[in-house]
Amino acid sequence: MGTFGRSAQEQGLTNPRPASRIxxxxxxxxxxSALQEQTYKRVSTPGRTLDNGAQSHTIILDNLRRAKRIxxxxxxxxxxxxxxxGDKAKKGRYYWPALGAFAVKQVYCGFKFADEALVMKLVGWLPAFKKDNALLLEAMSRGNFWLFQEIAPWHLFYTHWPDDFDECIxxxxxxxxxxxVRKNLKTFPWNSQESIAKxxxxxxxxxxxxxxxxxxxxxxxxxxxxxQLQYDSLVFLAKHEQNVVLQRLTYADAEVQRILKMQATTETMVPGMMERAxxxxxxxxxxxxxxxxxxxxRMGYTQDGEHEESRDMLGRDPEADAFGLAPRPTRFGRELKAEKALFDASQRWLFVTRVADAFHRLMQKRTTYMEDQIAAIASWSNA
Structure with missing residues (x-):
């Protein structure tokens, strides 16, 4: 994977394709182009030095390392x-990436579970299970990688050139x-050209x-x-993430849907399976x-103390405990029948909304704790 680097800047970054602008x-x-290159370099390892003095890069194929870097x-x-x-005085303007850090951490945990969990080792040798597991990991990798390539540059652009943002959007x-950059993108794994077109x-x-x-x-x-503005921005970006990127690249696949249906059943029936949470x-x-x-x-269930009524604008229960959630005696609250199919966009959105509400509530009430956890995740940049 090459880079357009300094020498390309000196050449004016001309585009040799017919009918394309300079x-x-x-x-x-x-x-x-520059920010797209910066984004894929963050999930790459440096390679040999090219003739123009720039350094080549190779996408990290190890699922655990790549997810940690994202x-x-x-x-x-x-x-x-x-x-x-970044500008630390403006911390908080990028709210979706904070939730995104936790979400991708869960993707990392899924990859880790697939590699290390005892239950996976016990059944992983079965041909059908092995095939389905590989297919699901491939789908997770594809969605996670291309979401990162799609959404990170929007945030980086505003950081670098806020005055040009409205025009360049x-x-x-x-x-x-x-x-x-286009040539590099075409060489990437996970159906690069098809994924970009989608x-x-x-x-x-x-x-x-x-x-x-x-x-x-x-x-x-x-x-x-x-x-309220932070929450609104989070929701709009999450709608795009779920309904455009992940639905098209991951959940629309019929085989993925079949596997997720089976996973939803075995989650509560097979001891040691990873929760959808x-x-x-x-x-x-x-x-x-x-x-x-x-x-x-947790998908499909309300949490302990999660009240559906009596919430203020931040989703907080005025009578809740110091964490914003009043405890109940049971581990989970009521079962949510309309929130069972992860691949169904409308059902998944119910879950994502509850995640966003809980995230927002914690970010407002337990800011120090949440930012400490985000900082811990930030330390994975050289994984």
């Missing part, structure tokens, strides 16, 4: 880290990237546009108005203590 340094297409990048975008040229188009070549969508345009409003808002922690597992139950959202 991509020069001041243009949106140059900036999108989670770390999301965490660093939220934390406004120096390596993404409408001009992101993989077909107009610098030729070297994502409409990284062009902006209505939900994306609405979420992205809230960055500036979040920066300018006071302490009272800011949380999100833990708001850098760790993959949490001890079942009362405080920790507030950090877990």
């Amino acid at each position: 991509c020069v340094e001041a243009d949106c297409c140059y900036k999108w 989670a770390a990048t999301y965490a660093r975008i939220y934390l406004e880290s120096e390596d993404v040229q 409408e001009e992101r188009d993989e077909q107009q990237f610098h030729e070297t 994502l409409d070549h990284f062009r902006v969508t209505a939900d994306l546009r609405r979420g992205l345009k809230l960055f500036k409003k979040i920066e300018e808002a006071d302490e009272i108005g800011r949380p 999100v833990f708001f922690a850098a760790a993959c597992e949490l001890h079942e203590t009362e405080p920790n139950r507030a950090l877990k959202v």
Whole structure:
């Protein structure tokens, strides 16, 4: 995988394709090309030095390492880290990446479970199970990788060139990237050309546009108005993530749907199977203590103390405990019949909404804890 680097800048980043425009340094297409390259380098390892003096890179194929790097990048975008040229005074404007860090941490945990869990070793030798497991891991890898390639550059662009953001939002188009970047993208695994086409070549969508345009409003808002804007931006970007990227690249696949149906059944029937849940922690597992139950959202069930009524704008129960969740005597609350099929966009959205609500509640009430966990995930950048 090559890089367009300094020598390409000196050449003006011209695009040799017929009927394509010239991509020069001041243009949106140059900036999108540069940030796309920066994004895939974060999940690559350096290789040999090329003739132009630039260094080649190879995508990390190890699922665990790649997932950790993606989670770390999301965490660093939220934390406004120096390596993404962030502004710590503006921390909080990028809310989706904070939740994204926890979500990809769960993907990492899924990969880890597939490699190490005893139950997987006991049944993993069965040909049918082995085939299904490989197919599901491939689907998870594809969705996780291309979501990262699609969504990280939006945030990085606003960090680097906020004054050009509104104009350049409408001009992101993989077909107009610098030729070297386009060639690199075509060489990537997980059905690169087909995946990019399914994502409409990284062009902006209505939900994306609405979420992205809230960055500036979040920066300018006071302490009272800011949380609602953060939540709104999170929801718009999550709608795009779920309904466009993951639905098209992962959940629309008939074989993936078949496997997920079986997984939903075996989750409660087979001891030791991994739960379909999100833990708001850098760790993959949490001890079942009362405080920790507030950090877990399980698909198909309400959580301990999760009240459907009597919530304020932040989703908080005014009469809840210090964690924002009043404990109940049972491990989980009522079963949610309408939230069983992970591949069904509408059912999955019910789960994602509960995850977003819990995340937002914790970010507002347990900020120090949550940011400590995000910082721990951010430390994985060189995995």
